[in-house]
């Protein structure tokens with residue numbers, strides 16, 4: 001197939017501009033391999049069935065020149081019975097083909113979808129930040145459906161029809177080569193037209209599929225953000241945005257349809273003209289006695305039998321092109337690398353730099369001398385145990401190149417069993433820093449250690465078992481309240497669940513219609529923001545993790561509930577090393593020490609009282625909050 005070019009309607013992986021459709025489709029082989037026997041078997045059956053159709057005109061020729069010419073009713077009955085048998089066998093073989101491919105191709109589609117889902121789970125958060133969810137959804141649904149259809153139909157029929165056309169033309173040329181040539185000659189412009197069409201169609205097909213992904217994103221956002229849309233009365237502007245995009249899809253679809261219509265018109269007209277010319281020429285030759293009537297009947301029947309294989313080429317090529325585009329779009333995602341050793345290698349030199357900075361800092365006496373109320377409950381040597389950030393640097397991959405990294409030279413040690421509050425102005429990078437611990441993002445410099453072990457040296461499973469997280473935005477899944485909480489620990493049972501619900505002050509769950517078995521999340525019961533946060537907190541603490549990272553997990557709670565959660569959390573945190581992003585003094589007071597994040601680094605570490613005394617920035621951050629809280633308290 002020809003070379004195609006691809007415009008991108010939407011960010012989502014880098015696809016080369018030029019790509020061979022055949023090469024794209026060949027990438028499906030690993031998925032097709034397990035079902036190859038059935039697929040090839042089905043193609044062979046279809047070739048036999050199709051060629052059987054070509055025998056029918058030969059039987060007709062025998063009947064016209066034989067039993068019909070000699071007025072032999074027995075011969076005519078025999079011919080009729082032969083034709084009926086051939087037709088029945090042809091239909092049965094095509095039925096067998098369908099049966100052969102149906103189930104295996106459904107399993108190919110399922111395997112590809114499972115791989116895509118698994119891969120999406122492994123891709124880093126930075127990938128999901130860049131890709132619109134609609135683009136991923138459309139790949140997992142529409143594109144995979146297109147691929148199944150391609151494997152079931154066009155792939156087989158391109159082969160079957162190709163073989164049938166070749167066999168048919170061989171029969172035509174052998175029967176009467178001059179008439180055969182009349183039919184063969186239009187094939188030359190047809191082949192040229194098809195290859196031109198393929199190049200242009202590929203471009204349009206890619207655009208349509210990308211635009212459909214964009215449309216899916218808009219619909220999804222509209223549904224998920226329905227409260228904002230309604231709350232701000234944005235129905236019209238949302239509807240306008242939707243209409244504009246669907247208008248774009250419509251006009252690209254129309255362009256695609258026009259291209260197809262032009263090709264089909266040519267593919268259908270040229271053979272019809274050729275058959276017409278052959279009919280006139282053949283009739284003249286039969287009249288002149290140069291050709292038997294039977295040969296002309298057989299010739300024209302064969303030509304008419306070839307009409308479908310030739311005329312179907314247009315849409316078979318179009319479907320193949322759609323499938324090649326779907327394959328490209330599928331592998332755009334599958335080729336995206338999960339965060340791997342490569343990231344670690346990239347980070348290595350700056351990590352070394354981080355360690356040097358750390359050594360230098362320690363020689364100077366270091367800025368981290370505050371011991372205050374810090375508790376010595378270490379499981380390892382002081383200095384090694386706990387959670388440690390060493391010269392940590394992080395920049396978002398999509399940040400402008402001239403922008404400084406969000407974090408640079410972050411040095412912080414949270415001792416074993418200690419709770420450290422992380423405070424900083426809006427946009428200082430608190431969420432970013434916490435996301436580095438469970439490796440939702442990979443550090444671009446420096447390193448993070450848990451009890452002295454570099455987090456990049458831990459397997460994902462080990463890391464997940466050690467670190468639990470809760471974010472300000474609590475995400476619940478379409479599952480029961482209990483299942484949502486138990487997601488936090490693989491081996492936790494009812495006892496742990498009840499304890500976690502207690503710690504997170506999420507006892508409201510027991511009052512739900514079916515208690516912990518009540519469906520919540522997107523498909524289930526709607527919960528308040530505070531209730532969701534408490535369930536998310538319960539999920540974080542259910543496994544009794546060694547390290548707890550909480551990104552402002554109490555922001556949606558009223559002061560009274562927050563105090564209760566804090567009292568319960570204190571008991572949990574006593575045995576856990578915790579980093580807690582805090583905006584309110586009440587949350588800060590939960591901690592043994594406070595770290596102030598400013599200008600991309602840790603500007604000060606100390607107790608709340610000490611920072612209030614010594615840091616003007618901290619004072620200003622806290623005084624704003626205290627004033628706010630004063631206003632909220634009764």
Ligand SMILES: Nc1ncnc2c1ncn2[C@@H]1O[C@H](COP(=O)(O)OP(=O)(O)OP(=O)(O)O)[C@@H](O)[C@H]1O
Nearest residue numbers: 129396399406424425426427428429430431432433
């Ligand atoms: N996915 C992203 N891609 C690029 N930049 C980002 C991304 N997420 C955050 N940023 C930028 O990184 C900086 C730090 O953001 P972050 O969310 O970590 O701040 P924060 O201190 O947690 O803020 P807040 O207190 O408002 O939650 C901001 O300038 C933000 O615009």
